[in-house]
Amino acid sequence: MIPYLVLFVSLIVFWRLIRHDIAERDGVSSAIWIPTLWVGILLSRPISMWLDFGGADDYLEGSPLDRLFYFGLILASLAVLSRRRIVWSEVIARSWPILLFYLYLLVSVTWSPTPFVSFKRWFKDFGNIFIALVILTEVNPQQAFRAVFVRCAYVLIPLSVVFLRYFPELGRRYLRGGQLEVVGVTTQKNSLGILIVICGLVLIWDWFERTESVTRRRRLDRYLPVAFLAMGIYLLNLSDSKTSMLCFLFGGAVMLSPRIPVLKHRVGALGFLLLAAVLGYFVLDSVFQIKGALLGALGRDQTFTGRTEVWQALLALKTDPLFGTGFCNIWSNYQLLEQLPDWVGKSTHNGYLEMYIDGGYVCLFFLAIMILVIGQRLNRALVHGGHYSRLCFAVFVAMVLGNLSESHWGRMAPLGFIFLAIAIGHVHRVGGRETVHALAGNQTGLQDEAADSPVASDTTGTLPSPRSN
Numbered sequence: 292m293i294p295y296l297v298l299f300v301s302l303i304v305f306w307r308l309i310r311h312d313i314a315e316r317d318g319v320s321s322a323i324w325i326p327t328l329w330v331g332i333l334l335s336r337p338i339s340m341w342l343d344f345g346g347a348d349d350y351l352e353g354s355p356l357d358r359l360f361y362f363g364l365i366l367a368s369l370a371v372l373s374r375r376r377i378v379w380s381e382v383i384a385r386s387w388p389i390l391l392f393y394l395y396l397l398v399s400v401t402w403s404p405t406p407f408v409s410f411k412r413w414f415k416d417f418g419n420i421f422i423a424l425v426i427l428t429e430v431n432p433q434q435a436f437r438a439v440f441v442r443c444a445y446v447l448i449p450l451s452v453v454f455l456r457y458f459p460e461l462g463r464r465y466l467r468g469g470q471l472e473v474v475g476v477t478t479q480k481n482s483l484g485i486l487i488v489i490c491g492l493v494l495i496w497d498w499f500e501r502t503e504s505v506t507r508r509r510r511l512d513r514y515l516p517v518a519f520l521a522m523g524i525y526l527l528n529l530s531d532s533k534t535s536m537l538c539f540l541f542g543g544a545v546m547l548s549p550r551i552p553v554l555k556h557r558v559g560a561l562g563f564l565l566l567a568a569v570l571g572y573f574v575l576d577s578v579f580q581i582k583g584a585l586l587g588a589l590g591r592d593q594t595f596t597g598r599t600e601v602w603q604a605l606l607a608l609k610t611d612p613l614f615g616t617g618f619c620n621i622w623s624n625y626q627l628l629e630q631l632p633d634w635v636g637k638s639t640h641n642g643y644l645e646m647y648i649d650g651g652y653v654c655l656f657f658l659a660i661m662i663l664v665i666g667q668r669l670n671r672a673l674v675h676g677g678h679y680s681r682l683c684f685a686v687f688v689a690m691v692l693g694n695l696s697e698s699h700w701g702r703m704a705p706l707g708f709i710f711l712a713i714a715i716g717h718v719h720r721v722g723g724r725e726t727v728h729a730l731a732g733n734q735t736g737l738q739d740e741a742a743d744s745p746v747a748s749d750t751t752g753t754l755p756s757p758r759s760n
Contacts, residue, residue: 294457294458297453297457298453298457298458301449301453305445305446305449305450308445308515309445309446311512312438312441312442312445313438315512316431316434316435316437316438317431317434318429318430318431318434318435319429319430319434319438320429320430322371322425323429323435323438323439325364325371325422325425326368326422326423326425326439327438327439327442327443328364329364329422329708330439330440330443330705330708331447332360333703333705333708334443334447334476334477334485334486334489334705335447335486336476336477337354337357338356338357338360339356339357340478342356344356358411361415361418362415364418364422365414365415365418365421365422368418368421368424368425369421372421372428375428376721377424377428377718377719377720377721378718378719378720378721381718381719382424382715382718385715385716385717386420386714386715388657388660388661388664388665388714389420389661389665389714391657391660392654392657392658392660393413393416393417393420393701395650395653395657396413396618396649396650396654397410397413397417397618399614399615399617399618399649399650400413400617400618402616402617403616403617403619403620404620404624404626405624408619408623409617409619409620412618412619412703413618413619413701415703416701416703416707419703419707419708420711420715422708423708423711423712423715424715424718426439426712427715427717428718428720432717432718433679436493436679436712437493437496437497437500440489440490440493440709441490441493441494441497441516443490444490444491444519444523445519447476447486447490448486448487448490448519448522448523448526449519449522450475450476451475451476451477451483451486451526452475452525452526454475454476455473455526455529461476462474462475462476464479473526473529473531474530475526475530480530480531481530481532481534481535481696481697483526483527483530483535484527484530484532484534484535484536484538484539485532485535485538485693485697485704486705487523487524487526487527487530487535487539488539488542488693488706489686489689489705489709490519490523491524491527491539491543492543492546492682492685492686493682494516494517494519494520494523495516495520495546495682496546496678496681497516498513498514498517498520499546499678501513501515501516534693534696535693537692538689538692538693539689541685541688541689541692542685542686542688543685545681545684545685545688546681546682546685549681598640598641598696601635601636601639601640602640604631604635605621605639605644605648607630608627608630608631608648610627610648610651611651612651612652613651613652614651614653615647615648615649615651615653615654616649617649618649618650618701619649619701619702620649621648622637622638638697638698640696640698641694641696641697641698642693642694642695642697642698642700642702643655643700645698645701645702646701658700662691665687665714666687666691668716669683669684669687669713672684682713686706686710687710689706690706690707690710693706
């Protein structure tokens, strides 16, 4: 009885928090619920698992309920975008490295043994772009961005604690060896870790904006993000997801860089410092073999908790090194699966290896172009020192690091979604009453639509003139 009472009270609190968030965020339309639902499911578990209905026993076919959910939201986002006068030529010109990467993945569908299944998975992942554009075409895109992830944090982080404490059959699971794994509202500990990384970084951004806003706020409103952030750190510690901890540590350092003395006047050099640190690690490891000591300090062995054995088993398949096996094909190709040991799960636990198997060295080439171009843009934007610019770079760092031990590229992953959103950066809309209103002086906290580019500072600057045909 007590668990259900706690759950009922929690739902009421979630509802009040979201209503309060809606009331204080101007320039955000009701269409923002489309990406909020999309992100909420990506951050937690599939809709068929939430409803305990409509799942599928066949991995190849997938769940019809989940398929209907994603397809319905993609259609809804396209309907919203069709009514917004978007300058599509600018979107395409700015997003060319992303489109090039996804275009090659689409081409790779043609040599997959199950092309229709691969195409469905490609279309669903490509749909992330349309969902992200709903956020980026709002009157106040940065407010909309914060609204999506803050509202998800208000629900999913405390609900994970409720599941863990009062519904252990939902919030925990036991592995084959009998080890306890904390999963919260997700399906495994690494997913819970990524939930905290994404929501935690946005909560830090939200807290900065709340404390620096000229609008008078109650003390509770100003420190509400801190309370949820503390709850998230508690869950991150319980999850014991070392990769997520590193992502959050490095991402948090980027967000806090203006407050760190050694980085305060070197914010624009974070990209260079990160690259130097990576190169320095490889040099030191080649001379002093420091990898074992570092992994030991993190509580991991040199097999990365068995991941290196998985990588060796997958590389032993000797898939086409140039063009790969076709997008998202390996885990539905029974001929390849029969060659793998039983202990290999349906993941490479490395996003770069996953892309190599999908599309070979050609896919890695297009992936490298996308990473380098987006990374250069975001690093250049750090010079302006805005909170949004630092969030974008923090997400970029988390994405690059996170793919070393999990697969986030092209796999309907929440980290992949937020990466696409920050990579596109900003979208111009031609004319329209809402845009003119925003550009004319909507001074409710953040910059307007045109300033949501990470190249522009999100806390200072002048409002540009409205665009016209």
